[in-house]
Amino acid sequence: MTSEIRFGDGAAYERYMGKWSQLAGDTFLDWLAPDTGLRWLDVGCGNGAFTETIVKRCAPAFVQGIDPSEGQIAYARTRFAQAVAQFRQADAMALPFDDETFDVAVMPLVIFFVPAPAKGVAEMVRVVRPGGLVTAYAWDMLGGGFPYAALHEEMRALGVEVPQPPSRDASRTEELQRLWADAGLVSIETREIVVPRTFVSFDDYWATIFGGPSVTALLAAMPPEPLAELNARMRVRLPQDAAGRITYSARANAVKGRVASRQ
Numbered sequence: 001m002t003s004e005i006r007f008g009d010g011a012a013y014e015r016y017m018g019k020w021s022q023l024a025g026d027t028f029l030d031w032l033a034p035d036t037g038l039r040w041l042d043v044g045c046g047n048g049a050f051t052e053t054i055v056k057r058c059a060p061a062f063v064q065g066i067d068p069s070e071g072q073i074a075y076a077r078t079r080f081a082q083a084v085a086q087f088r089q090a091d092a093m094a095l096p097f098d099d100e101t102f103d104v105a106v107m108p109l110v111i112f113f114v115p116a117p118a119k120g121v122a123e124m125v126r127v128v129r130p131g132g133l134v135t136a137y138a139w140d141m142l143g144g145g146f147p148y149a150a151l152h153e154e155m156r157a158l159g160v161e162v163p164q165p166p167s168r169d170a171s172r173t174e175e176l177q178r179l180w181a182d183a184g185l186v187s188i189e190t191r192e193i194v195v196p197r198t199f200v201s202f203d204d205y206w207a208t209i210f211g212g213p214s215v216t217a218l219l220a221a222m223p224p225e226p227l228a229e230l231n232a233r234m235r236v237r238l239p240q241d242a243a244g245r246i247t248y249s250a251r252a253n254a255v256k257g258r259v260a261s262r263q
Helices: 010-032 049-058 070-077 117-127 149-157 173-182 202-209 216-221 224-237
Strands: 039-043 062-067 085-089 102-108 128-139 186-199 246-258
Touching: 010 049, 010 102, 010 128, 010 186, 010 202, 010 246, 039 049, 039 117, 049 062, 049 085, 049 102, 062 070, 070 085, 102 117, 117 128, 117 173, 128 173, 149 224, 173 186, 173 246, 186 202, 202 224, 202 246
Parallel strands: 039 062, 039 102, 062 085, 102 128
Antiparallel strands: 128 246, 186 246
C-alpha cells in the first residue's frame, strides 16, 4: 500500500516546491489577468508561496488561504505583516465560508491531492459569486510534468515505493475540463504552463530534494550503496552546463471558468 503524502514542514517545502509554485504561479496569473481589488480564496495554500504572489501582483482586497497542514499554515503566516492575507486550517472539500464570499477561487498545484476533486470544485463554485472565477493549475502528473518526475522514476527503478497523490487523473487537461463543465462553470478555458528552474549545481539540487517532504524519509532510509547509485543516475538524467548549473522544466495544466448566474 502506498503511504499518504503529507506536507508539514513549511520551510523545507519552500525550497523543494515553493520556488516551482511561484514560477508556475507567475505564468498562471499572466494568463488569468485578473482585476485588482478582488476577494481571493487560495485553496490548498500550503506555505503561502502562491498567496504571496497574489498579494504582490494582484492588489487584492483580501486573500483567504486554507490548507489541512498546521505546519504549512504556520509558515504561511510568517510571510505577511499585513492583514490582506489570512490563513486557516481547513478541508478543500468542506470550505468554512459562506456562499458567494469570493470573486476568485484558485486551487494551485493541489487538485490531485483532493480525494474527491469534483467535491472540491463544487465547494469553490459555492463560495464564489456569480460571474466570478474558479481556477486551478496542476502538474501534469500522468504526462511526466511533475518537477521531480525523473527522481521518482529512478527511485522506483531501485525498488523504492514513492507515494502517489490520490487523484492524479485530475491533472489531465481533459479531466479538468470535465470537472469544470460538470460543476456548471461557463466560459471554460485551458492552457499548458511550462516553467524552467535552474539549480546552481548538482549539490544544490541534491540538497533540495533531501528537503522534499514527500521523499526525505525515503531517501534517508536508503542504504548507502543504493543512495549512491541514485545520485549517479540523477547526475546522468540532469546534466550540468559548463558552469555546473542544472536547468530543466516542469509542466502544468491550467483551467479557468466563470460561475453562472444562479436561478
